[in-house]
Amino acid sequence: xxxxxxxxxxxxxxxxxxxxxxxxxxxxxxxxxxxxxxxxxxxxxxxxxxxxxxxxxxxxxxxxxxxxxxxxxxxxxxxxxxxxxxxxxxxxxxxxxxxxxxxxxxxxxxxxxxxxxxxxxxxxxxxxxxxxxxxxxxxxxxxxxxxxxxxxxxxxxxxxxxxxxxxxxxxxxxxxxxxxxxxxxxxxxxxxxxxxxxxxxxxxxxxxxxxxxxxxxxxxxxxxxxxxxxxxxxx
Ligand code: MN
Numbered sequence: 001x002x003x004x005x006x007x008x009x010x011x012x013x014x015x016x017x018x019x020x021x022x023x024x025x026x027x028x029x030x031x032x033x034x035x036x037x038x039x040x041x042x043x044x045x046x047x048x049x050x051x052x053x054x055x056x057x058x059x060x061x062x063x064x065x066x067x068x069x070x071x072x073x074x075x076x077x078x079x080x081x082x083x084x085x086x087x088x089x090x091x092x093x094x095x096x097x098x099x100x101x102x103x104x105x106x107x108x109x110x111x112x113x114x115x116x117x118x119x120x121x122x123x124x125x126x127x128x129x130x131x132x133x134x135x136x137x138x139x140x141x142x143x144x145x146x147x148x149x150x151x152x153x154x155x156x157x158x159x160x161x162x163x164x165x166x167x168x169x170x171x172x173x174x175x176x177x178x179x180x181x182x183x184x185x186x187x188x189x190x191x192x193x194x195x196x197x198x199x200x201x202x203x204x205x206x207x208x209x210x211x212x213x214x215x216x217x218x219x220x221x222x223x224x225x226x227x228x229x230x231x232x233x234x235x
Pocket of ligand 1: 136137148170171172173190196210211
């Protein structure tokens with residue numbers, strides 16, 4: 001039997017309970033695509049992170065806390081949520097290891113924002129106040145509904161994966177990409193011009209999306225295609 005690729009999944013953190021948690025959709029979406037997902041601990045010892053990294057064939061950078069604005073050289077605005085510095089530290093270390101080695105990376109929501117910041121890009125700390133526009137990016141549950149379209153970059157990764165020129169996506173984010181990191185390319189954009197997906201041409205597989213395929217993969221073919229392409233690249 002062929003071994004399933006092991007995907008290290010960034011843990012979610014509950015400030016109130018001071019506890020790790022996880023949305024099952026991240027794990028289920030990966031499992032449906034043929035992976036063996038493993039929730040990582042919030043580990044800060046660099047040597048331990050390196051050993052954990054060695055267990056993983058790919059890394060999923062999940063949603064969650066706002067990225068610490070210090071990571072992109074900004075002072076926090078009142079609208080910026082509290083950071084989770086343990087997540088930022090763990091994920092920065094793991095991302096740099098994956099970048100060096102060409103290990104496949106999938107980013108979702110915060111994951112996209114973190115990756116952009118780590119590669120030298122900047123973020124809007126609060127879209128409604130800093131970039132008010134025609135598109136509402138914060139929807140109410142249930143989250144497995146289409147709330148805005150994204151236009152896919154012709155010839156880009158998502159265009160190739162889905163065979164479509166545009167996708168309907170969910171949206172649950174109050175932050176977003178302000179300046180794109182030099183190493184990244186926009187792969188999808190919302191009608192208000194906000195970048196909603198990125199790739200890194202220098203990396204074997206790096207895809208990050210601003211929407212939430214972990215909520216929509218049960219019915220949405222494009223979400224399934226994203227998980228499948230990621231997991232296949234980890235074989
Ligand atoms: Mn959106």
